[in-house]
Amino acid sequence: MRLTEWLNAELSPRARVTVLGAGLLLIAAAALPLWKMTMFAAMFPEGLRLHIFSWKIVGGANGADLQGINILNHYIGMREIRAADFVEMKFIPFAFGVFFLLGARAALFARVRDLIDLTVLFFYFGLFSFATFAYRMYSYGHQLAPEAPIKVAPFTPPIFGHQHIANFDVYSFPAPGTYLVAVYGLLLVVVLLFEARRQRVLGR
Amino acid sequence: MHRRFLLVVAVIAAACTPSGPEGGAGRLADAREAAQRTFVEPGQLDEFYLFYSGGHSGQVYVAGVPSMRHIATIPVFAPYPATGYGFDEESKAMLGEYTWGDVHHPAMSKTAGDYDGRWLFVNDNANNRLARIDLRDFKTHQILGPIPNSSGNHGSAFVTENTEYALVASRFSIPIPRGTYAPTSRYATDYRGVLTGIRIDSTTGEMSLGWQIATPPFDWDLAATGREISRDWAVWSSYNSERATGRLEVTASQRDRDYIVFVNWRMAAAAAAAGKGRMIGGVRVLEPREIPGAMWLIPMGKSPHGADFSPDGRYVVGSGKLAPIATVYDFEKFLAAVQANDTVGNEDGIPVLRYESVKVAEVPVGLGPLHTQFDDQGYAYTSLFVESAVAKWKLGPFDGHDSALVVAKIPVHFSIGHLVVAHGDTRHPVGRYLVAMNKLSKGRHLNVGPSQPESSQLIDITGAGMTMLYEAYTEPEPHFAQLVRADLLTPIEVYPKEENTNPNAIWAATDAAIVRTGTTVRIRMFAIRSYFSPGEIEVQQGDSVIIHITNGEQERDMLHGIGIAGYNINVVVDPGETKTIAFRATKPGVWPFYCTNFCSAMHQEMQGYLLIKPRGGGAAAGGM
Numbered sequence: 001m002r003l004t005e006w007l008n009a010e011l012s013p014r015a016r017v018t019v020l021g022a023g024l025l026l027i028a029a030a031a032l033p034l035w036k037m038t039m040f041a042a043m044f045p046e047g048l049r050l051h052i053f054s055w056k057i058v059g060g061a062n063g064a065d066l067q068g069i070n071i072l073n074h075y076i077g078m079r080e081i082r083a084a085d086f087v088e089m090k091f092i093p094f095a096f097g098v099f100f101l102l103g104a105r106a107a108l109f110a111r112v113r114d115l116i117d118l119t120v121l122f123f124y125f126g127l128f129s130f131a132t133f134a135y136r137m138y139s140y141g142h143q144l145a146p147e148a149p150i151k152v153a154p155f156t157p158p159i160f161g162h163q164h165i166a167n168f169d170v171y172s173f174p175a176p177g178t179y180l181v182a183v184y185g186l187l188l189v190v191v192l193l194f195e196a197r198r199q200r201v202l203g204r
Numbered sequence: 205m206h207r208r209f210l211l212v213v214a215v216i217a218a219a220c221t222p223s224g225p226e227g228g229a230g231r232l233a234d235a236r237e238a239a240q241r242t243f244v245e246p247g248q249l250d251e252f253y254l255f256y257s258g259g260h261s262g263q264v265y266v267a268g269v270p271s272m273r274h275i276a277t278i279p280v281f282a283p284y285p286a287t288g289y290g291f292d293e294e295s296k297a298m299l300g301e302y303t304w305g306d307v308h309h310p311a312m313s314k315t316a317g318d319y320d321g322r323w324l325f326v327n328d329n330a331n332n333r334l335a336r337i338d339l340r341d342f343k344t345h346q347i348l349g350p351i352p353n354s355s356g357n358h359g360s361a362f363v364t365e366n367t368e369y370a371l372v373a374s375r376f377s378i379p380i381p382r383g384t385y386a387p388t389s390r391y392a393t394d395y396r397g398v399l400t401g402i403r404i405d406s407t408t409g410e411m412s413l414g415w416q417i418a419t420p421p422f423d424w425d426l427a428a429t430g431r432e433i434s435r436d437w438a439v440w441s442s443y444n445s446e447r448a449t450g451r452l453e454v455t456a457s458q459r460d461r462d463y464i465v466f467v468n469w470r471m472a473a474a475a476a477a478a479g480k481g482r483m484i485g486g487v488r489v490l491e492p493r494e495i496p497g498a499m500w501l502i503p504m505g506k507s508p509h510g511a512d513f514s515p516d517g518r519y520v521v522g523s524g525k526l527a528p529i530a531t532v533y534d535f536e537k538f539l540a541a542v543q544a545n546d547t548v549g550n551e552d553g554i555p556v557l558r559y560e561s562v563k564v565a566e567v568p569v570g571l572g573p574l575h576t577q578f579d580d581q582g583y584a585y586t587s588l589f590v591e592s593a594v595a596k597w598k599l600g601p602f603d604g605h606d607s608a609l610v611v612a613k614i615p616v617h618f619s620i621g622h623l624v625v626a627h628g629d630t631r632h633p634v635g636r637y638l639v640a641m642n643k644l645s646k647g648r649h650l651n652v653g654p655s656q657p658e659s660s661q662l663i664d665i666t667g668a669g670m671t672m673l674y675e676a677y678t679e680p681e682p683h684f685a686q687l688v689r690a691d692l693l694t695p696i697e698v699y700p701k702e703e704n705t706n707p708n709a710i711w712a713a714t715d716a717a718i719v720r721t722g723t724t725v726r727i728r729m730f731a732i733r734s735y736f737s738p739g740e741i742e743v744q745q746g747d748s749v750i751i752h753i754t755n756g757e758q759e760r761d762m763l764h765g766i767g768i769a770g771y772n773i774n775v776v777v778d779p780g781e782t783k784t785i786a787f788r789a790t791k792p793g794v795w796p797f798y799c800t801n802f803c804s805a806m807h808q809e810m811q812g813y814l815l816i817k818p819r820g821g822g823a824a825a826g827g828m
Contacts, residue, residue: 061758061759061760062700065759067756067759068758071732071733071759074733149806
């Protein structure tokens with residue numbers, strides 16, 4: 001089968017069910033934190049934590065850590081971290097919904113084209129979101145108020161991994177929500193590959 | 205010849221006199237093992253909380269056991285600038301006109317006769333008050349009193365099996381209501397002792413006046429509350445059944461026995477609820493004849509002091525300071541004697557039961573027995589003031605071989621008052637540690653001059669005997685204590701913002717406000733690392749200034765204080781807490797205020813100015 005023909009080909013029932021089912025992972029991901037940052041220092045042996053959801057930021061210790069981190073950050077002139085400032089926290093949950101609907105469309109009309117659209121859009125979304133997250137981290141660490149009591153060289157907090165900043169050890173890693181999103185993306189690719197093989201678009 | 209003989213006798217006599225009393229040095233048999241058993245690694249936690257009374261310091265101290273480290277002071281009856289207690293309006297209102305109290309007997313709230321970790325009730329022997337410390341935040345939340353009619357609240361606070369009541373008794377009899385005059389020549393008839401039941405709300409712990417019983421003018425001493433078979437009963441020891449005045453050490457020591465009284469508090473409560481008795485000083489006061497069957501006196505060894513129930517509620521152990529025995533009363537025999545009305549007389553209508561009918565043993569524990577605690581292995585521990593020792597003895601069988609019951613004795617240093625075993629006054633004692641709270645330390649510490657601390661000694665009571673482990677020194681002056689398993693308590697570490705119901709709490713610097721109404725200036729102040737908002741307050745001389753200060757932190761150990769120079773104010777606010785400061789701006793000038801409780805790297809910068817414009821305008825002369 002030629003590639004252009006395949007775009008209009010029909011998805012197998014198994015592929016349709018998988019795509020529809022995978023959409024549920026996104027719904028679940030919206031309820032789970034996507035990223036987690038943990039900060040340790042001598043007087044914070046239990047750590048200060050930020051749980052970053054697709055639509056909110058929750059501090060550890062029943063929320064208290066967000067204020068605690070902001071109080072510490074104000075000494076170096078860092079802007080207050082507030083969910084309201086994250087435009088991502090509006091578009092990511094919206095995008096999750098869009099992807100779920102696109103998946104439902106692909107499942108309903110069973111067209112390979114719809115699944116390809118979904119997959120391409122999803123990966124674009126993923127990279128874009130990660131990039132804005134990285135830029136936001138960069139901005140927090142670089143747009144420091146000049147009148148801050150403690151002057152520090154501009155820095156980028158860790159986006160992935162560990163970094164030592166002043167008296168803090170900061171760890172930043174994806175959280176369960178991101179794992180679900182990643183599994184979702186993986187499932188889309190796997191379904192496409194299986195479909196391509198089944199319909200002999202790709203080599204044998 | 206004769207002279208030489210005398211010299212020889214003198215030399216022999218000198219050689220025979222030891223340099224000190226036997227066992228006086230009190231060295232440990234195995235210091236290395238004792239050190240291992242009491243050493244708590246830095247950063248590790250003790251197994252028990254020791255809540256000990258601070259006597260006339262008016263406070264309660266918290267230490268960890270086995271390390272004996274002092275962890276915290278809970279101010280109760282006296283101001284304590286370290287936590288700002290007694291400087292803010294809320295705690296000032298609790299303290300009222302008093303700046304001291306005399307804390308003797310802390311009592312943890314109980315459920316089914318066991319500590320439940322909710323509240324600690326403490327008495328004020330001096331001003332007839334009771335306080336409740338909430339163990340959720342380790343703060344004093346209520347001070348009740350002065351309790352009407354009652355004077356010298358010593359036999360207190362002891363709580364009933366399910367914390368229905370905290371009990372109070374008058375050590376000093378007075379003509380009632382308080383304020384009535386009668387010369388001491390009319391002591392025997394016009395002065396009254398008073399027993400009081402303080403009702404406790406089972407959900408809030410709030411204390412309120414219950415009922416009182418007016419008694420003959422004995423000096424009521426110590427109390428204990430029953431369990432199980434004896435759950436409706438409380439006992440108090442008494443001295444001065446002679447009804448004497450003057451030099452009591454002589455006049456009240458003429459009889460060989462005074463009394464212990466058994467009181468059915470439930471019957472008293474029911475009689476008061478039924479409207480018996482009459483209102484005196486704002487509380488319903490019952491006469492003993494109005495509650496027949498609810499009060500029974502039993503003779504007790506000379507100069508009675510301690511009275512304690514065994515864990516199962518079956519036995520009461522009483523001690524008279526001037527009789528070298530612990531008297532064991534059997535509650536079942538008490539009930540039988542009551543049933544048989546086996547009396548030998550009465551005191552103002554209160555029947556006196558026959559001693560021999562209720563007593564099952566006189567255990568020869570030693571000199572100056574005071575208080576008894578219990579473990580979970582069937583042993584009792586009695587403090588011996590005169591002997592400076594603790595006696596360990598078996599609580600039965602009571603078959604007439606009383607002297608065989610004493611199994612061990614350990615010297616303490618010196619002159620022990622109370623002693624406490626972990627959960628030692630509950631249904632289920634934990635027989636691990638005993639703390640001996642000694643009245644005298646007599647230089648066993650680095651010399652700190654004439655005002656010497658009290659010593660407390662930790663004793664291991666596992667096994668057959670007793671082993672001295674450690675000693676620590678305390679502020680004057682520990683009486684009774686509660687030794688409580690640490691896992692029973694789960695205190696908060698910050699006040700959750702959501703639970704702050706103070707209408708003047710604010711949670712952002714931008715909500716801070718200075719509002720003037722006439723000559724009253726009300727400030728809603730916000731404190732957070734590392735500034736006050738507002739940082740400047742300007743008022744007119746003579747204004748009433750009210751500052752509601754909220755600590756906006758929600759982080760553990762982020763306390764802020766506000767000390768106002770020249771105005772005798774220092775208030776400390778915990779994370780999430782709001783307190784109120786009120787004063788009159790009498791002194792014009794510029795008065796700095798600053799954070800007194802070290803908070804952060806910028807703590808020193810956490811400061812501001814209170815600017816007080818002189819009346820009539822213009823620059824005022826210097827303030828101080």
